[in-house]
Amino acid sequence: MTDAVRVEELVVTYGPVAAVDRVSFQVREAEHLTLLGPSGCGKTTTLRAVAGLERPSGGRIAIGGASVFDGARRIDVPPEARGLSMVFQSYAIWPHMSVAENVAFPFRARGVANSVARPAVARALALVDLAAYADRSATMLSGGQQQRVALARAIAFGTRLVLFDEPLSNLDAQLRLQMREELADLRRRLGFAAIYVTHDQDEAFSLSDRIVLMRGGRIEQQGTPSDLHAAPRTRFAAAFLGVRNIIDADIAHGHATLANGLLLPVRDDGPPGPAAIAFRPGAVVLGRGTPATIERVLFAGDQLQLLLRAGPVDVIAYARPQSGLEEGTTIMWHVAAGDCRVLRE
């Protein structure tokens, strides 16, 4: 099967700086791939290069099996001929047009007959639940509705590939969650492939089939959300993916020795020496193991978040509300070997 997108050894430079440095990934048909990473890591630049809005200085990009950029072969297909559409963070809605005219714009720009465009626009507006707003001025819409118009415009043309650059970041928290679900639902129903840029790990985890984690213009790690959740490979990946406990340790013979002298069992085949261990607060088992002092108790909805201190080592743990979890008391804790990852740089 041909990939929806294949990016190989992509390099994009701004002056002396490589904003994207030999990045390679594939997006399969109907797959949602997310480019995740902190500000400035090269997500937007990668996306714009796929769209043809940024000229790479090296590498290859193919869309649907057809080469659209190849530095060595001097192939550079213009954006409008790449057969994709894009949804931006700022909705890029034209204020002087109605909702329907906005969605019809890509058809007009390509000289598509009205008889073809009109039903496609109506269908797209119905899909994003805006059929009743077709004739309304695009400026008289809420942020969420404007983002829906942008989405309708992207899907109306029936493209097989849609690129998203932080499309939900201008929305308030509740609307963002709602749009997230609608977007996932829409993509499943229409079956287009997506490259989706975000710096929000929750968004990446909930929407993606696969995640490419970027750092400083390079790929740090890629995999399914559950791969990345269960097995971040580096300290950076663990921290960015929200693993709360990352602790310096000396690794030898299936054990990690922490700064307080505590030994924790780890499952690890790597070389002995200094590294770090990582485990999630949910993996901390309370009631047996070694002692720590409960420094801080935070109410976190259904559970309590505890800050445990054992000498120079701080550990965050979750616990169900129960008696005995008062600040200043001593508690026993441990982490199973299987829940403890060893991180080497």
Ligand SMILES: Nc1ncnc2c1ncn2[C@@H]1O[C@H](COP(=O)(O)OP(=O)(O)OP(=O)(O)O)[C@@H](O)[C@H]1O
């Ligand atoms: N037009 C430009 N000229 C020069 N440098 C640029 C340009 N656009 C981006 N950069 C630089 O390239 C790097 C990658 O930028 P990019 O916009 O791809 O990051 P990003 O991952 O999308 O970040 P954010 O989450 O903040 O949007 C940054 O260091 C940025 O400063």
Ligand SMILES: [Mg+2]
């Ligand atoms: Mg960006």
